Amino acid sequence: MNETIEEQLRRVLAQSATAEVPDALPIPPLRQVDELTVRRRRRLVPVISGIAAAAIITLIATAALLLHTNQPDESVSAARAVTPQLVGLSLVEAEADITAAGLTVGTLTSVESAGTPKGQVIAQQPSGGTVSVKGDLVDLQVSAEATTANASALITVPDLRASTATEATAQLTKLYLVIKVVIVPSTGGKKGHVVRQDPEPNAKVSVGTVVTVTVTDPNFTDVPQGLVGMTYDQAVATLKSVKLTAIPALVDSTQPVNTVVGVKVAVGTSVVQGSPIALQISNNQLFIVPKLANLTSAEAIAKLASLGWTGSASSLKLYTTPTSDRMLVGKIAGESHTVITPKGGGGTVQMPGQAPPPGTPVRKSTSFTIIVYVMK
Amino acid sequence: MVAIEAGDDLEALYQTSYHSLLRLAVLLTGDRGAAEDAVQDAFVGFWRRIDGLDDPAAARAYLRAAVVNNSRSVLRRRRTAARHMHELAPGTQPGADESIVMQVRDRELRLAVANLPRRQREVVVLRYWSELSLAEVAETLGVSVGTVKSSASRALDRLQLSLGGSR
Numbered sequence: 340m341n342e343t344i345e346e347q348l349r350r351v352l353a354q355s356a357t358a359e360v361p362d363a364l365p366i367p368p369l370r371q372v373d374e375l376t377v378r379r380r381r382r383l384v385p386v387i388s389g390i391a392a393a394a395i396i397t398l399i400a401t402a403a404l405l406l407h408t409n410q411p412d413e414s415v416s417a418a419r420a421v422t423p424q425l426v427g428l429s430l431v432e433a434e435a436d437i438t439a440a441g442l443t444v445g446t447l448t449s450v451e452s453a454g455t456p457k458g459q460v461i462a463q464q465p466s467g468g469t470v471s472v473k474g475d476l477v478d479l480q481v482s483a484e485a486t487t488a489n490a491s492a493l494i495t496v497p498d499l500r501a502s503t504a505t506e507a508t509a510q511l512t513k514l515y516l517v518i519k520v521v522i523v524p525s526t527g528g529k530k531g532h533v534v535r536q537d538p539e540p541n542a543k544v545s546v547g548t549v550v551t552v553t554v555t556d557p558n559f560t561d562v563p564q565g566l567v568g569m570t571y572d573q574a575v576a577t578l579k580s581v582k583l584t585a586i587p588a589l590v591d592s593t594q595p596v597n598t599v600v601g602v603k604v605a606v607g608t609s610v611v612q613g614s615p616i617a618l619q620i621s622n623n624q625l626f627i628v629p630k631l632a633n634l635t636s637a638e639a640i641a642k643l644a645s646l647g648w649t650g651s652a653s654s655l656k657l658y659t660t661p662t663s664d665r666m667l668v669g670k671i672a673g674e675s676h677t678v679i680t681p682k683g684g685g686g687t688v689q690m691p692g693q694a695p696p697p698g699t700p701v702r703k704s705t706s707f708t709i710i711v712y713v714m715k
Numbered sequence: 716m717v718a719i720e721a722g723d724d725l726e727a728l729y730q731t732s733y734h735s736l737l738r739l740a741v742l743l744t745g746d747r748g749a750a751e752d753a754v755q756d757a758f759v760g761f762w763r764r765i766d767g768l769d770d771p772a773a774a775r776a777y778l779r780a781a782v783v784n785n786s787r788s789v790l791r792r793r794r795t796a797a798r799h800m801h802e803l804a805p806g807t808q809p810g811a812d813e814s815i816v817m818q819v820r821d822r823e824l825r826l827a828v829a830n831l832p833r834r835q836r837e838v839v840v841l842r843y844w845s846e847l848s849l850a851e852v853a854e855t856l857g858v859s860v861g862t863v864k865s866s867a868s869r870a871l872d873r874l875q876l877s878l879g880g881s882r
Contacts, residue, residue, distance in 0.1 A: 344871055344874055345843060345871070347821070348839065348843040349843050349844070351821050351824050351825055351828075352828070352843055352844040353844065354821075355742065355825060356741060357738070359747060360741055360747075364734065364737075366729075367751070367755075369725070369729045439763050
């Protein structure tokens with residue numbers, strides 16, 4: 340065996356890789372691409388003047404970087420974001436670049452700038468190339484026509500309900516408003532669409548106002564109704580159709596084998612796609628005790644057996660009670676009687692004609708106690 | 716011209732590179748679930764940058780680097796670093812003519828790779844499984860070629876030592 344360490348490494352790594360991930364491994368669907376722009380941080384102060392904002396942002400970034408410097412190297416690189424060069428871009432392009440870099444769009448200020456097309460970024464803070472902490476704000480100055488939006492002009496908030504988050508972002512940025520997206524699991528609205536907005540449509544707000552839109556998370560799905568009563572296979576298919584998986588657990592039940600008798604999640608709950616849903620599946624080990632009164636013990640055994648009872652004459656404990664009614668002799672009593680205790684000694688005990696009583700769900704192997712009439 | 720466009724092309728790229736990226740992530744994390752997350756996250760991140768990547772080779776390099784980065788963070792998230800590669804399947808069963816010694820040596824090597832410091836493990840996997848050049852490894856990890864060289868050398872020494880030999 341003259342294999343070098345390099346050759347052995349190549350062979351062992353390749354073997355492990357293909358054993359863990361064989362070519363035949365099914366490729367899962369590409370996760371729904373989340374096209375939402377999530378603002379991870381709340382804005383601290385709605386409007387901060389340019390210089391103050393710059394100073395505060397620099398301080399926060401520096402402090403955060405210093406804090407991170409004391410942690411393992413990998414968390415530092417994960418938390419860093421390089422501010423992109425944004426001057427000269429349109430506001431929409433700049434917003435996209437900020438988000439792609441892991442940063443957050445901060446305050447937008449509309450300023451008059453002769454010779455610059457409307458909506459073009461003319462200044463940014465921090466400047467391009469600055470290393471910041473992910474999620475930090477990048478403030479932008481956008482050129483405006485002399486007669487249009489300035490800091491004191493009021494803008495009418497559009498109706499964003501039923502738009503996607505991307506559409507809402509585009510609409511708001513055109514109007515020099517800042518969007519903040521809040522994602523909620525599901526409120527029954529169309530997935531990935533705005534279900535609420537604040538301020539309301541038609542409100543008059545100033546440039547740079549944050550409009551909070553609530554969007555239903557496209558990655559969430561509602562647990563379907565009607566699973567109870569389905570066969571396990573039907574329930575698996577139903578769950579699969581809404582991108583959920585089933586985890587079966589067998590439980591004692593009178594329902595036919597493989598019938599879903601319970602779901603561990605409240606119906607209508609929203610869960611992340613791919614979540615496992617615990618289903619209680621009947622093992623059909625229970626049956627409902629029938630009424631045995633007026634049957635002979637042999638008839639009782641036959642009746643119980645027809646319902647799936649797995650016991651026999653030996654699992655039937657028999658007591659007797661005297662009667663003068665010839666018609667009842669040999670039959671099971673319908674009511675309680677005082678019987679002599681089995682151990683002898685003359686003790687007596689009050690017992691029902693049959694135990695367990697009719698209507699009770701019991702295991703198929705349960706023992707029965709009955710009282711049979713004998714001639715006085 | 717944008718060669719990788721949203722939709723069909725992304726799906727095609729996903730289909731053709733899924734297994735290879737998942738294997739890379741499995742070798743780095745030792746955990747299939749974590750590896751699947753790392754690959755999916757890489758594609759989501761890629762989607763967001765799609766306009767900036769118009770070259771399929773660059774797209775693959777970006778995805779590879781993203782999988783390496785994501786493997787670090789999903790491992791942290793899942794705290795599975797401790798159960799690393801020693802839990803990986805041993806690969807195809809050797810035939811009757813292959814010696815027990817070889818099986819034992821392979822197992823020791825898997826364990827030794829699992830116990831390498833993170834950067835050394837990344838260098839070893841990228842160099843000897845992904846078959847990247849030193850420069851490509853450096854680019855993927857965002858470090859200098861010199862760092863890759865020294866990490867690779869230290870890793871091989873360490874592996875050799877744990878197998879009871881010297882290089």
